[in-house]
Amino acid sequence: MQTEQTLLEQLNDNQRQAVVYCDGPQLVIAGAGSGKTRVLTYKIAYLLVHYDLKPWNILALTFTNKAANEMKGRISGLVGDERGRSLQMGTFHSIFSRILRVEAATLGFSSDFTIYDEADSRSLIKSICKQMGLDDKTYKPSTVHAAISMAKNRLQMPDDYAADGDSLERDRRRNMAETHKIYRAYQSRLRLANAMDFDDLLVYTYLLLNQNEEIRRKYAARFQYVLVDEYQDTNYVQQQILWLLTRDVRRICVVGDDYQSIYAFRGAKIDNILNFQKVYADAQLFKLERNYRSTKLIVAAANSLMKHNERQIPKEVYSENENGEKVKVMETISDKREAAIVCREIKRIRQQEKCRWSDFAILYRTNAQSRLFEEEMRKSEVAMGDKYRVYGGLSFYQRKEIKDVIAYLRLVVNPNDEEAFRRIVNYPARGIGDTTLAKVLDCAQQQETSLWEVISNPVQYQLLVNKGTATKLLNFRALIDGFVAQREESDALTLARDIIEKSGIKADLATDRTAEGDSRRENLDSLISGIADFVQAQREDGQEEHVLLTDYLANVSLMTDQDSDDSSDDKVTLMTIHAAKGLEFGTVFIVGLEENIFPSQMSVGSMRELEEERRLLYVAITRAEKHCYLTWAHTRWRFGKMDGFVNASRFLNDIAPKYLDVQVEGGRGSGGHSSYGETWGGNSHGSYRPWEDDYEINKPYTGSREWGNDYGRRSGRMQNSRPVAGQFMADPKPKITSPRQAEQAVNPFSPSFEKMLRQGGRWTKVEHAVTNGGRTSGSGQRTSAPSGASSGSSYASSGSSGLHPGSVVEHQRFGRGVVVKVEGVGENAKATVDFDATGRKQLLLKFAKLRIVG
Numbered sequence: 001m002q003t004e005q006t007l008l009e010q011l012n013d014n015q016r017q018a019v020v021y022c023d024g025p026q027l028v029i030a031g032a033g034s035g036k037t038r039v040l041t042y043k044i045a046y047l048l049v050h051y052d053l054k055p056w057n058i059l060a061l062t063f064t065n066k067a068a069n070e071m072k073g074r075i076s077g078l079v080g081d082e083r084g085r086s087l088q089m090g091t092f093h094s095i096f097s098r099i100l101r102v103e104a105a106t107l108g109f110s111s112d113f114t115i116y117d118e119a120d121s122r123s124l125i126k127s128i129c130k131q132m133g134l135d136d137k138t139y140k141p142s143t144v145h146a147a148i149s150m151a152k153n154r155l156q157m158p159d160d161y162a163a164d165g166d167s168l169e170r171d172r173r174r175n176m177a178e179t180h181k182i183y184r185a186y187q188s189r190l191r192l193a194n195a196m197d198f199d200d201l202l203v204y205t206y207l208l209l210n211q212n213e214e215i216r217r218k219y220a221a222r223f224q225y226v227l228v229d230e231y232q233d234t235n236y237v238q239q240q241i242l243w244l245l246t247r248d249v250r251r252i253c254v255v256g257d258d259y260q261s262i263y264a265f266r267g268a269k270i271d272n273i274l275n276f277q278k279v280y281a282d283a284q285l286f287k288l289e290r291n292y293r294s295t296k297l298i299v300a301a302a303n304s305l306m307k308h309n310e311r312q313i314p315k316e317v318y319s320e321n322e323n324g325e326k327v328k329v330m331e332t333i334s335d336k337r338e339a340a341i342v343c344r345e346i347k348r349i350r351q352q353e354k355c356r357w358s359d360f361a362i363l364y365r366t367n368a369q370s371r372l373f374e375e376e377m378r379k380s381e382v383a384m385g386d387k388y389r390v391y392g393g394l395s396f397y398q399r400k401e402i403k404d405v406i407a408y409l410r411l412v413v414n415p416n417d418e419e420a421f422r423r424i425v426n427y428p429a430r431g432i433g434d435t436t437l438a439k440v441l442d443c444a445q446q447q448e449t450s451l452w453e454v455i456s457n458p459v460q461y462q463l464l465v466n467k468g469t470a471t472k473l474l475n476f477r478a479l480i481d482g483f484v485a486q487r488e489e490s491d492a493l494t495l496a497r498d499i500i501e502k503s504g505i506k507a508d509l510a511t512d513r514t515a516e517g518d519s520r521r522e523n524l525d526s527l528i529s530g531i532a533d534f535v536q537a538q539r540e541d542g543q544e545e546h547v548l549l550t551d552y553l554a555n556v557s558l559m560t561d562q563d564s565d566d567s568s569d570d571k572v573t574l575m576t577i578h579a580a581k582g583l584e585f586g587t588v589f590i591v592g593l594e595e596n597i598f599p600s601q602m603s604v605g606s607m608r609e610l611e612e613e614r615r616l617l618y619v620a621i622t623r624a625e626k627h628c629y630l631t632w633a634h635t636r637w638r639f640g641k642m643d644g645f646v647n648a649s650r651f652l653n654d655i656a657p658k659y660l661d662v663q664v665e666g667g668r669g670s671g672g673h674s675s676y677g678e679t680w681g682g683n684s685h686g687s688y689r690p691w692e693d694d695y696e697i698n699k700p701y702t703g704s705r706e707w708g709n710d711y712g713r714r715s716g717r718m719q720n721s722r723p724v725a726g727q728f729m730a731d732p733k734p735k736i737t738s739p740r741q742a743e744q745a746v747n748p749f750s751p752s753f754e755k756m757l758r759q760g761g762r763w764t765k766v767e768h769a770v771t772n773g774g775r776t777s778g779s780g781q782r783t784s785a786p787s788g789a790s791s792g793s794s795y796a797s798s799g800s801s802g803l804h805p806g807s808v809v810e811h812q813r814f815g816r817g818v819v820v821k822v823e824g825v826g827e828n829a830k831a832t833v834d835f836d837a838t839g840r841k842q843l844l845l846k847f848a849k850l851r852i853v854g
């Protein structure tokens with residue numbers, strides 16, 4: 001246990017001031033890496049030691065359960081286990097779901113309500129659309145759910161929504177005019193199922209506190225001090241709940257960084273942090289600006305990026321660490337090369353600095369981008385197949401076999417749970433088909449009751465099924481009833497084991513002798529181990545003898561993205577930037593810095609969204625301690641074809657060039673200050689000369705160019721206007737998976753592929769795409785005319801046609817030059833060109849697209 005004195009000694013001046021100020025509302029703006037967690041942890045310890053507050057009177061809200069557990073552990077270390085354990089600390093959802101269970105009756109729910117996850121919500125919407133006769137291609141469940149979720153985030157209930165002209169108009173424009181009716185049906189089905197979705201946990205907490213003054217006072221009095229982490233990512237409802245809880249005593253401390261607000265797509269409102277001092281007029285502002293994590297140059301680069309955002313609280317984050325090296329920008333010819341180069345760099349740095357695999361992270365905008373890196377790592381010559389871990393994709397709890405068992409557990413706890421019922425009523429198969437289920441559903445709808453009620457009283461609800469089906473339904477009911485009866489005596493572990501056995505799931509899985517079947521059985525074992533762990537942990541925490549299923553389910557359903565992260569492995573991390581929030585790594589690669597990927601296509605039309613994308617890049621850069629790389633590729637495969645309109649991300653132009661060391665594939669960087677250009681071009685790598693084989697024939701490019709100006713010009717004038725599908729949006733719920741099997745990908749430079757292109761006549765289109773930086777079409781037409789280019793110019797094709805000594809040509813990177821010699825034919829056609837700025841080069845025409853300008 002530490003004394004107040006020793007606690008405060010571990011903080012810098014600004015951190016200490018933020019910790020000891022407890023007289024009223026407080027806003028702590030904490031720059032990246034400035035010790036936000038430390039301040040929160042120590043402040044709570046200080047409240048316990050100096051003010052002798054009782055731990056249950058302190059409410060601390062975090063972004064993930066993991067963060068809460070870590071903080072609890074650290075506080076216990078400072079002030080002792082007993083006090084640490086009793087703190088009210090967790091995510092908004094987990095803390096408020098506990099309150100809702102206690103107060104459920106006031107809201108007309110029973111305390112055993114189920115929490116529907118995203119998949120449940122979508123499945124329910126799908127079922128409603130089906131019943132309403134709406135096409136689920138027009139009314140995509142995910143889109144409808146997003147609309148409902150956003151409405152809830154605005155505290156707009158079905159009646160408000162139906163009366164809101166703007167919402168109705170927007171839905172009409174999207175051909176989804178019936179959304180308000182779906183919303184109404186959705187809310188009523190949730191209620192019949194005694195279920196709440198994630199958003200409801202907040203909405204009902206708000207309604208509970210707002211409509212019941214006595215209850216509000218009770219909790220306002222209980223939570224004498226409220227602390228909130230990551231305040232920049234709170235939404236409107238969360239802010240409203242906090243106001244209800246703190247408006248009397250106003251002892252609230254919010255910590256956050258407006259620069260790191262990246263969850264607007266989930267409803268987060270940066271205005272909460274920007275306007276905190278308006279809402280709490282007497283709030284004191286504290287700024288933590290010293291970054292302990294990164295080198296000076298990384299911090300400076302990140303700051304320079306943020307100068308381009310208008311909406312912000314001004315701050316000057318600084319570092320007292322060493323200068324370090326500039327942020328490296330790597331421009332590669334293709335997405336495959338990008339992956340190859342990143343892997344090579346990881347190996348080089350690891351060997352040079354004797355660091356661990358886990359010191360590296362590859363961060364991308366969307367989950368789909370991980371595939372190429374996985375493929376590269378799995379190549380035998382790269383041999384990193386077991387050295388990486390992908391976070392994303394299907395989480396453990398989303399796997400079918402796990403969802404099946406959880407559905408049984410849910411139904412036992414809350415037999416009215418419609419989604420659980422529908423999932424398992426005929427799993428394992430017991431002869432209750434879709435037609436029967438549809439009848440039960442219709443009956444429940446007409447009688448405004450749950451599916452369970454209908455099968456419990458089929459006669460009363462006039463369920464019209466034949467005798468055989470009625471018996472099957474009764475048997476199912478008896479099976480579940482048996483577990484319900486057992487629920488009070490058995491703990492969660494025993495009950496889960498019994499359910500797997502008696503429901504027939506175990507027998508069903510036993511029949512599957514495939515590798516897939518093995519993995520399903522292993523997953524079930526793992527689920528059981530998880531339940532055993534939970535039961536054990538609860539007992540160690542002094543919970544009662546029987547750890548109830550309700551507690552386990554509440555815990556599982558509120559797991560957040562990062563909660564199952566086991567970062568103890570020594571592996572390279574591959575994850576989206578959203579998932580990397582709050583983490584730090586020695587070396588960070590931020591990949592795919594291209595227009596329409598980062599920033600995403602969805603954001604480029606709106607200033608606010610662009611600013612959010614810029615903040616996302618800020619978050620990514622500030623994860624790096626020592627080395628930070630920004631990479632982009634001239635060509636990228638998407639949706640099974642090469643995207644030949646790739647431009648560098650406009651954000652590269654936002655970072656002050658003096659903090660960047662630009663490396664162009666095949667040549668030295670523009671910075672000229674780094675020795676890195678040498679190794680990159682291939683000189684000091686000995687045998688590794690990446691470009692000579694597949695791109696430029698002669699020596700690597702050794703010239704320089706003005707990165708900043710060039711990108712400004714290019715991204716400005718050659719915007720890609722093609723739509724990009726949702727696959728490239730941020731995955732709102734990144735999940736952890738093991739490395740997955742390599743998928744088949746087409747290698748743009750493989751012999752067979754080239755042959756295919758030549759034969760299929762797509763070659764011209766693709767080869768233009770390779771290097772002409774945004775101009776389109778096989779005929780050499782451009783979608784937008786680059787400034788200074790003559791409108792009559794044409795491209796040299798894969799052969800040498802059109803090119804002859806004396807031709808004046810333009811190359812995207814080397815600039816203008818005069819052709820000296822043309823030799824070879826077809827595939828092997830080469831040209832020797834004297835470039836004004838960069839000297840003589842010999843180029844393979846099939847790759848080095850030259851535009852003939854004179």
Ligand SMILES: Nc1ncnc2c1ncn2[C@@H]1O[C@H](COP(=O)(O)OP(=O)(O)OP(=O)(O)O)[C@@H](O)[C@H]1O
Nearest residue numbers: 010011012030032033034035036037038292293582
């Ligand atoms: N006063 C201090 N003295 C030494 N190290 C510190 C101090 N405060 C924080 N640190 C260290 O700085 C690093 C960053 O701290 P922390 O993770 O709390 O930052 P953060 O503000 O939460 O960062 P971010 O918002 O970027 O995720 C940690 O390694 C932490 O131990």
